Amino acid sequence: MATQIPTTVNGLRHSLFLRAAIALQTLTILLQAVSAGLLLTSAYGDTLHDVGARVMYGATMLYVLAAVLAWKPGGGSAGPVWHASGFLALATAQVLLGIAHVPSLHVPLGVLMFGLSVLALVSHRKPTHASDPRGDHGALT
Numbered sequence: 098m099a100t101q102i103p104t105t106v107n108g109l110r111h112s113l114f115l116r117a118a119i120a121l122q123t124l125t126i127l128l129q130a131v132s133a134g135l136l137l138t139s140a141y142g143d144t145l146h147d148v149g150a151r152v153m154y155g156a157t158m159l160y161v162l163a164a165v166l167a168w169k170p171g172g173g174s175a176g177p178v179w180h181a182s183g184f185l186a187l188a189t190a191q192v193l194l195g196i197a198h199v200p201s202l203h204v205p206l207g208v209l210m211f212g213l214s215v216l217a218l219v220s221h222r223k224p225t226h227a228s229d230p231r232g233d234h235g236a237l238t
Contacts, residue, residue: 111163111166112167112221114167115164115166115221116218116222118159118160119160119163119214119217119218121156121160122153122156122157122214123211123217123218124156125149125152125153126153126207126210126211128153129149129207132145132146132149133204150191153188154189157181157184157185157188158185160184161178161181161182161184161185164177164182165178165181180217184210184214184217187206187209188210191203191206191210194206
C-alpha cells in the first residue's frame with residue numbers, strides 16, 4: 098500500500114500539471130485573439146502579436162511535455178499525448194500561416210485552435226477519486 102500512494106500522488110501531480118498546461122495554452126490563444134485586434138487598431142499590436150505567438154507556441158510545447166509526463170509514469174492512455182502532438186502541429190501551421198501573411202487561413206485556424214483548447218481544458222477538468230487509496234471521499238479509515 099505504501100508503494101501505491103506515491104504513484105497516485107505523482108499521477109495526480111502530473112494530471113494537475115497537464116490541466117495547468119492546457120489552461121495556459123488556452124489563455125495564450127485567447128490573448129492572441131486580443132492582440133490580433135490590437136494589430137488592426139494600434140501601432141504596438143504587431144509587436145504584441147509577434148511576442149504572443151512565441152509564448153503560445155511555448156505553451157503548446159509545454160502541453161506536449163505535460164501530456165507525456167502524465168502518460169509515461171502511470172502507463173495510462175496515450176490519448177492526451179496524441180492530442181497535444183496534434184495541437185503542436187496546428188500551432189506550427191498557425192505560425193507558418195502568420196509568417197506568410199495568409200489571414201484567410203490564419204484567422205479561422207486560430208478560432209479552431211481556441212475551441213479545441215477549451216474542449217481539452219473541459220475534458221481534463223478534475224481527476225476522479227476512483228484511484229484514491231484512502232477510500233471514499235479521501236477520508237482516512
